[in-house]
Amino acid sequence: MAHRGDEGLLHTLKRVAATLKQSDVPFALGGSFAVYAHGGHSSDHDVDFLIREEDVERALAALVAEGFTAERPPEDWLVKVYDDQGRMVDLIHRPVETPVTDETFGDTVTRCVDAIHMPVLSASQLMVHKLLSFSQHYCDFARGLPLARSLREQIDWDRVRKETANSPYAEAFLVLLDRLDVVPSDGKELAA
Known part of the structure; x- marks a missing residue:
């Protein structure tokens, strides 16, 4: 599924997904890895998860407890986490100026992404x-x-x-x- 060189990013994606699942934080995989999960091709190579704004603090706390470093960039529609190798994951709560809601999560399909089942946009x-x-x-x-x-x-x-x-x-x-x-x-x- 991942291109050579994306294996590290894929591992990071799996760690974030597993942490969110274990912490009962609703999420959906978006971005280029979601395209891959559907069997498609994307020119981007980044990890994007969609979460609700009200779950941001809980998600960050769970991920920091798992060894990630949190960042709050100036953009007010996402937060970022980095693993110990500096690989970045975006946690987006307002993509394209639209808040993530339960309806967003209803517009997903469950896909197996490198042996972890997760909701994918x-x-x-x-x-x-x-x-x-x-x-x-x-x-x-x-x-x-x-x-x-x-x-x-x-x-x-x-x-x-x-x-x-x-x-x-x-x-x-x-x-x-x-x-x-x-x-x-x-x-x-x-x-x-």
């Missing part, structure tokens, strides 16, 4: 998060293409269009997918 929600992250300050479509191509059959494209309708960057990306014959812009299936 749905492919559709991963695509929505990716598209809503595009802005005038960050609009690197090359980071969204591997996700769209590798998980296109698992993604509810009508849902993605609806949930990203207010973003001109998402609209442009969806037009690009149509022009590249990845997914038609009208939502109809491509001819095989």
Whole structure:
């Protein structure tokens, strides 16, 4: 599942997931490792977990007790933990300006990630998060293409269009997918 060089990060991911599970902190795997968990490809190589804001302190306490170092960056939508090798994990409680809720956790599937079963954000929600992250300050479509191509059959494209309708960057990306014959812009299936 992980690329060579990501084995250390995968080990860190497993340690964080196991600690959160043992501490009864609800979470979902997001980001590039969630894409991998769905069998897809991502150009990013980071570990992102989604947790509720009200669980941040409990999660940090449990992870610090397991030897992680906690950091509170200036961004107010996440906290970070580092293992003893300096590998970073983001604990995100407000992705794309939307708070993580029980509904977020309802939009997951359980996947086995290197022998640990855990909730993973749905492919559709991963695509929505990716598209809503595009802005005038960050609009690197090359980071969204591997996700769209590798998980296109698992993604509810009508849902993605609806949930990203207010973003001109998402609209442009969806037009690009149509022009590249990845997914038609009208939502109809491509001819095989």
